[in-house]
Amino acid sequence: MRTPRRRRRRARIIIPVASMADIAFQLIIFFMICSNFARDAGISVQPPPAPNLERLRESRTAVAIDAQGRIYVQGRRMPDARSVETEVAELLRRAQTPDARTVLFRCDRAAERDLFEPVMDAITRAGGIIAAVGEPEEKQR
Amino acid sequence: MLRRERRQYGLDDIPVASFSDIAFLLIIFFILTTTLVATRGFLTDFPAGQRSEKQDEKKATTVTLRDGKVLLNNSPVDIPTLRKELRALNLRDRTGDDKVVMLESAGRVEYREYFQVMAAVTQAGGTLCIVRETGGD
Numbered sequence: 001m002r003t004p005r006r007r008r009r010r011a012r013i014i015i016p017v018a019s020m021a022d023i024a025f026q027l028i029i030f031f032m033i034c035s036n037f038a039r040d041a042g043i044s045v046q047p048p049p050a051p052n053l054e055r056l057r058e059s060r061t062a063v064a065i066d067a068q069g070r071i072y073v074q075g076r077r078m079p080d081a082r083s084v085e086t087e088v089a090e091l092l093r094r095a096q097t098p099d100a101r102t103v104l105f106r107c108d109r110a111a112e113r114d115l116f117e118p119v120m121d122a123i124t125r126a127g128g129i130i131a132a133v134g135e136p137e138e139k140q141r
Numbered sequence: 142m143l144r145r146e147r148r149q150y151g152l153d154d155i156p157v158a159s160f161s162d163i164a165f166l167l168i169i170f171f172i173l174t175t176t177l178v179a180t181r182g183f184l185t186d187f188p189a190g191q192r193s194e195k196q197d198e199k200k201a202t203t204v205t206l207r208d209g210k211v212l213l214n215n216s217p218v219d220i221p222t223l224r225k226e227l228r229a230l231n232l233r234d235r236t237g238d239d240k241v242v243m244l245e246s247a248g249r250v251e252y253r254e255y256f257q258v259m260a261a262v263t264q265a266g267g268t269l270c271i272v273r274e275t276g277g278d
Binding site: 020024025028032038051055056102104107108109110112116124130131 | 157158160161163164165167168171175178179180181182183184185186187206246249250251252253255256257259260264271273
């Protein structure tokens with residue numbers, strides 16, 4: 001008779017899970033703030049290879065030229081290099097530091113000179129510092 | 142009576158038990174859909190300006206790209222040799238205009254070659270200057 005009574009009196013162990021949601025939401029907020037969202041995602045570019053490339057910081061401004069020769073600024077299609085200059089100048093209008101003036105330039109390796117040179121020139125004229133994106137040569141082998 | 146009913150059925154409490162599940166599902170979704178990319182390349186701050194008649198072109202090192210060929214001061218070189226030659230020039234220790242390397246291109250030139258020359262000049266510590274025909278605009 002005594003043994004079952006003692007079992008009934010034993011306290012139930014409750015794990016407090018009320019703060020789990022707070023922790024999880026704080027993690028989500030942390031990841032969202034620390035993330036840099038790619039502005040030219042979905043644009044098919046095969047960067048050229050070169051050795052000893054340094055790691056580039058993420059930039060707020062991105063210009064890309066894809067394999068078909070289409071020009072993009074911040075993922076938006078541009079008709080020509082002149083529009084790139086206007087668009088980049090507008091984006092860099094409030095840029096004060098060299099870091100803020102950096103323009104991530106992703107260009108397909110097969111792009112022709114007549115296409116990429118005016119775009120690079122346009123970025124420079126707009127006051128941007130070109131961060132040319134490449135692929136480490138070690139990967140190729 | 143009313144109080145008793147509320148206590149009995151827990152009407153005052155908002156059910157938050159599923160909140161953590163939702164949050165963790167969101168985290169898992171973000172982790173699975175995120176691609177971590179380390180962007181690699183180099184920085185080039187091209188000096189903007191126009192070529193003047195008085196400019197002493199003989200002093201500046203010139204790299205020319207013409208129809209798939211690379212010329213360093215008019216002598217044909219391949220990319221590894223160009224890297225060596227540029228390193229030998231000690232551009233990093235130079236100042237002002239002596240650091241300048243002119244990059245000229247003509248004919249059919251792909252970005253792949255152009256990029257490799259730009260990378261070689263930048264890594265050697267030179268200031269890259271692109272020479273472009275503007276057609277008088």
